[in-house]
Amino acid sequence: MRIATLSVGDELICGQVTDTNAGTIAAALLNQGLRVQRHAVVGDNEHDIIGALLELARASDVVIVTGGLGPTADDVTARAAARATGRRLVLNEQAKAHLLEMSGHFTSLIVNPQNDKQAMIPAKTTLIPNPTGTACGFQLMHSGSYMFFLPGVPSEMTRMLHNSVLPFLAERVTGKRVIRTVQLNVFGPGEPEVDEILAGIVRPEQGLQMGICVTFPWMRITLRAEADSDDQAAALMLPAVRQVRERLNEYVFSEGETTIDETVAELFVQQGLTLALAESCTGGMIAQRVTSISGSSRYFLEGVVTYSNAAKNRRLGVDAALLAEKGAVSGEVASAMAKGVRDAAGSALGLAVTGIAGPEGGTEEKPVGTVFISLAAPDGCWTKRFQFNGSRGEIRTMTAWMAIDWLRRYLLKKSVADG
Amino acid sequence: MRIATLSVGDELICGQVTDTNAGTIAAALLNQGLRVQRHAVVGDNEHDIIGALLELARASDVVIVTGGLGPTADDVTARAAARATGRRLVLNEQAKAHLLEMSGHFTSLIVNPQNDKQAMIPAKTTLIPNPTGTACGFQLMHSGSYMFFLPGVPSEMTRMLHNSVLPFLAERVTGKRVIRTVQLNVFGPGEPEVDEILAGIVRPEQGLQMGICVTFPWMRITLRAEADSDDQAAALMLPAVRQVRERLNEYVFSEGETTIDETVAELFVQQGLTLALAESCTGGMIAQRVTSISGSSRYFLEGVVTYSNAAKNRRLGVDAALLAEKGAVSGEVASAMAKGVRDAAGSALGLAVTGIAGPEGGTEEKPVGTVFISLAAPDGCWTKRFQFNGSRGEIRTMTAWMAIDWLRRYLLKKSVADG
Numbered sequence: 143m144r145i146a147t148l149s150v151g152d153e154l155i156c157g158q159v160t161d162t163n164a165g166t167i168a169a170a171l172l173n174q175g176l177r178v179q180r181h182a183v184v185g186d187n188e189h190d191i192i193g194a195l196l197e198l199a200r201a202s203d204v205v206i207v208t209g210g211l212g213p214t215a216d217d218v219t220a221r222a223a224a225r226a227t228g229r230r231l232v233l234n235e236q237a238k239a240h241l242l243e244m245s246g247h248f249t250s251l252i253v254n255p256q257n258d259k260q261a262m263i264p265a266k267t268t269l270i271p272n273p274t275g276t277a278c279g280f281q282l283m284h285s286g287s288y289m290f291f292l293p294g295v296p297s298e299m300t301r302m303l304h305n306s307v308l309p310f311l312a313e314r315v316t317g318k319r320v321i322r323t324v325q326l327n328v329f330g331p332g333e334p335e336v337d338e339i340l341a342g343i344v345r346p347e348q349g350l351q352m353g354i355c356v357t358f359p360w361m362r363i364t365l366r367a368e369a370d371s372d373d374q375a376a377a378l379m380l381p382a383v384r385q386v387r388e389r390l391n392e393y394v395f396s397e398g399e400t401t402i403d404e405t406v407a408e409l410f411v412q413q414g415l416t417l418a419l420a421e422s423c424t425g426g427m428i429a430q431r432v433t434s435i436s437g438s439s440r441y442f443l444e445g446v447v448t449y450s451n452a453a454k455n456r457r458l459g460v461d462a463a464l465l466a467e468k469g470a471v472s473g474e475v476a477s478a479m480a481k482g483v484r485d486a487a488g489s490a491l492g493l494a495v496t497g498i499a500g501p502e503g504g505t506e507e508k509p510v511g512t513v514f515i516s517l518a519a520p521d522g523c524w525t526k527r528f529q530f531n532g533s534r535g536e537i538r539t540m541t542a543w544m545a546i547d548w549l550r551r552y553l554l555k556k557s558v559a560d561g
Numbered sequence: 562m563r564i565a566t567l568s569v570g571d572e573l574i575c576g577q578v579t580d581t582n583a584g585t586i587a588a589a590l591l592n593q594g595l596r597v598q599r600h601a602v603v604g605d606n607e608h609d610i611i612g613a614l615l616e617l618a619r620a621s622d623v624v625i626v627t628g629g630l631g632p633t634a635d636d637v638t639a640r641a642a643a644r645a646t647g648r649r650l651v652l653n654e655q656a657k658a659h660l661l662e663m664s665g666h667f668t669s670l671i672v673n674p675q676n677d678k679q680a681m682i683p684a685k686t687t688l689i690p691n692p693t694g695t696a697c698g699f700q701l702m703h704s705g706s707y708m709f710f711l712p713g714v715p716s717e718m719t720r721m722l723h724n725s726v727l728p729f730l731a732e733r734v735t736g737k738r739v740i741r742t743v744q745l746n747v748f749g750p751g752e753p754e755v756d757e758i759l760a761g762i763v764r765p766e767q768g769l770q771m772g773i774c775v776t777f778p779w780m781r782i783t784l785r786a787e788a789d790s791d792d793q794a795a796a797l798m799l800p801a802v803r804q805v806r807e808r809l810n811e812y813v814f815s816e817g818e819t820t821i822d823e824t825v826a827e828l829f830v831q832q833g834l835t836l837a838l839a840e841s842c843t844g845g846m847i848a849q850r851v852t853s854i855s856g857s858s859r860y861f862l863e864g865v866v867t868y869s870n871a872a873k874n875r876r877l878g879v880d881a882a883l884l885a886e887k888g889a890v891s892g893e894v895a896s897a898m899a900k901g902v903r904d905a906a907g908s909a910l911g912l913a914v915t916g917i918a919g920p921e922g923g924t925e926e927k928p929v930g931t932v933f934i935s936l937a938a939p940d941g942c943w944t945k946r947f948q949f950n951g952s953r954g955e956i957r958t959m960t961a962w963m964a965i966d967w968l969r970r971y972l973l974k975k976s977v978a979d980g
Binding site: 153154155156158159160161164165166167168169170172177179180181182183185187190193194197201228326328334337339343352353355356358363364402419421424425426427428429430432434436438439442443444445446447448449450452453456457471486487499500501502532534535538 | 571579693852869
């Protein structure tokens with residue numbers, strides 16, 4: 143079944159608003175084992191809508207259209223649908239009754255019951271009820287394609303999709319395939335390296351596919367199994383997930399929607415350890431991520447953002463002579479910061495970062511992107527120099543990721559120095 | 562000039578990731594007086610990409626394609642472009658040289674120089690340089706349509722769009738209308754209030770339009786003038802901008818792409834004042850935003866994230882008896898934190914926040930969302946209680962915004978207590 147979606151709206155085609163309806167529809171259909179093949183966006187322009195409708199109907203078995211069913215003059219989807227499919231636009235009594243009923247509910251909105259525009263529907267179509275808004279949707283068949291027209295308001299669209307469109311399609315899908323996906327989230331190696339490490343695991347001809355989506359600075363590996371039954375899909379999926387996990391090992395920090403921050407939070411709670419942070423170049427970014435997790439007060443004691451040398455000395459007890467001799471961005475100062483904040487807070491772990499985020503402040507010996515990370519723990523203190531690339535924001539983000547990954551590795555009893 | 566965009570990616574067509582490239586391109590073109598008419602999305606599937614390319618080329622004068630130029634096997638846009646336009650896919654020496662050069666820059670990543678895939682470009686095309694990534698773009702002409710192919714990484718795509726695509730198109734545009742936009746960024750009042758305040762300023766029939774786009778917790782007001790000449794557009798625009806600024810007054814924190822963080826940074830530099838921060842519920846979010854600005858070390862001395870009462874006492878000198886009597890979330894503790902961090906750092910300003918970000922920890926007297934902000938300055942100390950709503954993340958974000966807006970208001974010599 144070839145499926146396409148079309149989103150209509152000037153605000154979408156101008157880039158003022160980002161369309162989310164297409165993604166909602168695609169994800170909901172995928173859960174039913176149906177795949178959207180093509181998505182299109184046009185503005186509130188009758189000519190453009192007609193062109194897109196005809197083209198999508200020709201190439202697809204199902205077209206789901208959202209937007210342009212509102213009460214104002216710039217909403218022209220219903221008229222475009224009528225013209226594209228050779229239907230008259232007529233006053234639909236059922237839609238009119240719905241409009242009047244809903245108008246009574248929305249006392250806070252000004253709805254003019256004389257305004258029949260939203261009840262003007264192409265003839266010979268089936269209404270799609272809208273339990274939460276004034277605009278009914280409708281569906282029709284044109285040149286062998288089922289076409290659904292829904293309002294653009296995401297909450298109304300979503301409800302009508304689930305109430306009407308999905309059940310309709312489910313009845314008509316014959317021999318539909320089961321699609322199961324597993325997402326593994328990875329930090330550390332680059333995309334080409336991961337590609338090489340994972341070579342040969344999936345066999346697309348057997349109904350198993352793998353995709354890598356890089357979201358700086360981590361990536362998501364999606365495995366998708368397609369089969370005739372849940373059992374068959376699981377039989378394809380499980381060995382592949384096991385192999386990916388074996389080969390990537392500790393680079394996999396979570397599965398599904400779980401973030402690395404949540405993974406680390408869970409490890410802290412499990413192990414009953416506490417944490418204090420000393421940040422220079424990240425400026426509070428690590429503390430902010432740690433405290434973004436509800437319940438972090440159980441293990442996070444305090445953080446200091448020591449931008450100035452004076453603060454590094456006063457807040458963390460970093461020796462002024464050491465700062466003068468080695469410089470604020472040095473392995474010696476990083477480990478003094480980590481030990482200093484651990485001592486001051488009385489925490490199990492003290493983590494420190496110092497570096498040059500740029501764009502200014504780099505030298506030949508320590509260029510922009512030079513970062514030291516140090517972790518002080520009951521069983522030792524590890525410090526490492528990194529050279530990161532990119533903008534100020536990217537260097538800070540990468541530093542925070544690496545530091546948080548060090549916490550994850552330490553709590554999992556993996557080596558941090560390889561991090 | 563009929564313009565279309567095509568975004569390529571499985572993650573986009575499946576609804577896993579929302580495409581922002583199309584909107585970025587549409588908004589950038591609109592600033593040049595060019596309007597995108599049609600946008601399409603397909604997955605990483607050669608057949609679907611070829612179909613979309615041919616269809617869009619037929620119906621458009623310009624097609625801008627993003628995504629699918631990466632190094633892995635599922636990136637097939639270059640091959641699809643070659644097949645769709647009857648070209649061979651050949652090793653492009655210039656792209657290869659670029660790939661090798663960029664690989665040298667990314668020493669922390671493993672790049673395999675034997676992997677020539679990103680240098681395989683359709684023949685008879687013009688390369689589009691990518692200053693920040695490994696994948697070159699390319700442009701070609703097919704059945705009367707200019708076609709541009711850019712990588713999907715938003716930062717790389719945006720830079721290449723501005724460096725290469727827009728100048729190329731600007732040279733070829735004839736008889737275009739002048740479209741000028743001004744964006745005013747606003748924090749404080751809600752959307753209905755702003756709508757009311759600004760009523761009557763724009764007259765769409767004269768070619769002037771206004772839009773309000775809410776991006777929690779601030780909003781952007783866009784004024785758009787369309788005319789035959791720059792002078793006519795300016796004559797429409799200037800009085801409207803003046804009126805919006807007069808009516809909204811200090812709620813307008815910046816124009817264009819300037820963030821409130823950048824506005825505050827500029828004020829600190831201008832006035833030569835220094836800052837120290839004490840954060841509880843925001844957990845470093847304010848420090849992170851202050852230090853996101855290059856040059857912030859000139860005025861930002863230090864920050865402390867005092868999650869525990871012990872840290873509030875030890876780091877900020879907040880009296881243990883006061884903490885016991887009033888509670889950590891209280892106006893008294895907030896002002897003691899602000900004064901304490903100001904004294905310790907020796908800064909001109911000390912800003913503190915303490916609150917209950919939730920979802921746990923609320924009481925009847927101090928429900929989730931209760932936040933105290935305090936600002937200690939040479940000429941006084943201001944403290945205010947707020948009641949924010951939303952998720953943990955929203956309450957933290959709103960608190961950080963309000964605190965940063967207090968800094969802006971203080972530096973502009975406006976009242977902070979109304980903030």
